[in-house]
Amino acid sequence: xxxxxxxxxxxxxxxxxxxxxxxxxxxxxxxxxxxxxxxxxxxxxxxxxxxxxxxxxxxxxxxxxxxxxxxxxxxxxxxxxxxxxxxxxxxxxxxxxxxxxxxxxxxxxxxxxxxxxxxxxxxxxxxxxxxxxxxxxxxxxxxxxxxxxxxxxxxxxxxxxxxxxxxxxxxxxxxxxxxxxxxxxxxxxxxxxxxxxxxxxxxxxxxxxxxxxxxxxxxxxxxxxxxxxxxxxxxxxxxxxxxxxxxxxxxxxxxxxxxxxxxxxx
Numbered sequence: 001x002x003x004x005x006x007x008x009x010x011x012x013x014x015x016x017x018x019x020x021x022x023x024x025x026x027x028x029x030x031x032x033x034x035x036x037x038x039x040x041x042x043x044x045x046x047x048x049x050x051x052x053x054x055x056x057x058x059x060x061x062x063x064x065x066x067x068x069x070x071x072x073x074x075x076x077x078x079x080x081x082x083x084x085x086x087x088x089x090x091x092x093x094x095x096x097x098x099x100x101x102x103x104x105x106x107x108x109x110x111x112x113x114x115x116x117x118x119x120x121x122x123x124x125x126x127x128x129x130x131x132x133x134x135x136x137x138x139x140x141x142x143x144x145x146x147x148x149x150x151x152x153x154x155x156x157x158x159x160x161x162x163x164x165x166x167x168x169x170x171x172x173x174x175x176x177x178x179x180x181x182x183x184x185x186x187x188x189x190x191x192x193x194x195x196x197x198x199x200x201x202x203x204x205x206x207x208x209x210x211x212x213x214x215x216x217x218x219x220x221x222x223x224x225x226x227x228x229x230x231x232x233x234x235x236x237x238x239x240x241x242x243x244x245x246x247x248x249x250x251x252x253x254x255x256x257x258x259x260x261x262x263x264x265x266x
Contacts, residue, residue, distance in 0.1 A: 001187070006159055008081050009188055013150050013216055014157030015074045016040065016126050022056045022068050026125075034204065035131025040078075041109040041123035044225035051238055052229050053247025054111045058255035059263040065256060072249060075110045079119050082220060085190055086120065086146040093144040093192045094120060100143050104230050106222060111249035121146075121220040128154055128214050130166070132204040135174050138195040140221040145195035148218040151186050155212040161186050165213040169205030173198055182215065195221075 001009075016038070025036040039055045046053065061068045086094045098120040108119035121142070138145060149171075151160045164186045172179040176198060180189060193200075207213055238244050245251060259265055 001159075001161070008077075009150055010152075010157055010159055011074070012078060012081060012218075013152045013159070015071060015078065016216065016218070017128075017152075017154055017157050018067075018071055020128075021064070022060045024057060029133075031133040031136045031201070033132050033134060035127055035129045037125055037127045037131060039123060039125050041121070042107055042113070042226055043123050043223045044229050047245075047247065049244050050247045051233060051244050052113065052226060054249065054252070056252045058252060059259045059265070061252055061256040062259035063261060063263050065253060068256075069249070069253070072111055075108070079108050079110070082124075082146070082148075082218075083120050085148065086192065086220070089146065089190050089192050090144075093146075096143045097121070097146070100141070101222060104141070104222065104227060105234060106226070106230055111252075113246045113248050121222065123223055123226060124218055124220045126219075127202075127217040130169065130205045130207055130214075131217060132169065132202045135172070135199045135201040137197065137199050138221065139224050140196065141224050141227040142196075142221045143194070144192050146192045146220045147190070149182070149189045150216040150218070151188070152214060152216050153212045154214040154216075159188075160213055164215070165208050165211045166215050167206050168203055169215055170203045171200065172203060173200050175199045195219075 019040055020038050023038050025038060029037055042052050042054055044052060056068065083094070101120050102117045105115040106122040107113050108116035108122060109124065151164045152158060153160060170179045170181050182189065202217065205215070232238055
């Protein structure tokens, strides 16, 4: 791999790993069977009176606010790098997804809410620790899903180019009779397909006890719940509900002020 490109993948993986310090693993995805799933970007807020929100826990942010904020300096790079990788996989699919994103007046992955015509996605999910799940079709709004798997050391974010200690974890398209088999291959894998039409799932994998090796899975999409919220914002359906908020980085930092540096409520 080209050294500059390797550095970019490591920059991405390091940033995503750091975000897990400020989140809880997603427990609401009913298809998950094992491993951990996290997210970056915008989706319908979990809080009842939140229109849209980015994921972070106030008590965890309180332990390192400056570290939390520094992560978002990298978002422009992540937006551009993922767009570049998607275009290399399929220019046609990328352009269709970007056009849909722009028509939806969706934001980028950045934690400040404004329509961003230079971006192609407002949300991504990423997985660690031998993640596997049930066969399913996505219920997202994106015309296509762009996905990536990065073999990495989860403690450092560095790419593992030889002797990755993860076995199994094939990505299967059961209705199509095909799969991505990672065995004997330590490189980055990227693909795009219509995930709302083709069932897919990740098989169980294993890693030796104590090994920091992992295969980071990344999936970019516009969640259906986020699209509904965006349509309501555009139609002015929230205008009479003054206490409905956007849970952006400012709101998260304000929430974190309720906790001390150990994450305990004041």
